[in-house]
Amino acid sequence: MELEDFVVEFADQFDETDPSEIDAETAFHDLDEWSSLIALSVMNMVEKKLGKQLNFKEMKAMVTVRQLFEYIQSK
C-alpha cells in the first residue's frame, strides 16, 4: 500500500471528519473526532489491510499520518 492509499484508509475510520481535513502531514491526535475508539479502528484497519499489529502505545507515539505509515512499513 502506498502512502496516499493509506491516508484514504486512515481518513475512512472517521465518521464526522471530512476526508479533505486529513492528509499525510495531519497531526491526527489534534483532530476533534480522535478518540480511543478511532484509534482501535485504525489499529484494526492496519491489521486487516497491512497484516501488521499496532498497540495504543505505538499509536500514541506517532504524530502525523505519514509518520504512522512509515512506522508500520518498518515493522
Place this chain on the structure above:
Amino acid sequence: MNANPFSLERKTILITGAGSGIGRATALQCSAMGARLVLVSLHGDKLSRTAELIGRDDTECYPVDLSDYDRLCGLVGKLPELDGVFSNAGIVKSLLAKFSEKNDMEQIFQVNTFSHINLVQQLIAQKKLKRGASIVFTSSMSGVFAGLTGGSLYGATKAALVGYTKALALELAPRGIRVNTLHPGMIETNLTDNTALSRDVLDEDARNYPLGRYGKPEEVACAAVYLLSDATAWMTGTKLLIDGGYSVK
C-alpha cells in the same frame, strides 16, 4: 457437618487451557484442594510447566488443539472418568464490529464456544462423566453482564456458553451432574499482556473497577474450586460473576 465442603479430595478433574492464566491458577488451586488432575493445553511447554508447579506424579498432561475435532475425540477416549471439568480454553480478539469478518468469527467461535461444546458432547457420548460430576465453563463478564468496546465477537462467544449451559444443566440433572458458568471481569493474565492495549491504558481501565484493580487468576481459581466442589451440590444452570464490582456501576 463436613469440615471442608470445598475439598476436592478423591476427585479427578479435567482442566483445559491449563498452560497459563486462569487455567494454570485453577490447576494449582484444585491440586492444593486434593484433586487429581488431567490437564490440556495447546502449548506443550506451558503445560509441562504447570505440571511441574503442581509436582504430583499422578497428573496427566495432554498437549492437544481442541479446535481439531478428531484430536479432541481421540483425547476424550484416553481420559479417565471425571468428577469435574473446567472447560476454560479461550482467546481474546479486540475487534470493532465493522472489522469482525466471517473468518474472525469462525476462529474465535471455534476456540471459545465450539470446542467447549464438542468436548462436553464427547464426554457425555463416551461416558466419561461420573454421577454427581460438575462442569464449569469459563464465560465472561463481557457479553453477559457488560459490553466492552472491540469485544462484540468475544462477548458473543461467551454469551453462547450461557445459552448452552441452560439446556445442558436440565439434560444432565437426572444424573446429578451440575453445569455452571463462571464470569470473570478483566483478569491480569497473558491475555491482557497480548491485547493491543498498552499498560497505561490497562491501568486507567482498571480504575473503573470499584475494587480498584483487575482480578488475579488465583481469585478466579477459588471461584472455580467452589463450583467444582461439593459445596455447590445444589447449584446448576447458574452464572457466577467475579468482576471486582464492575457491572454494579
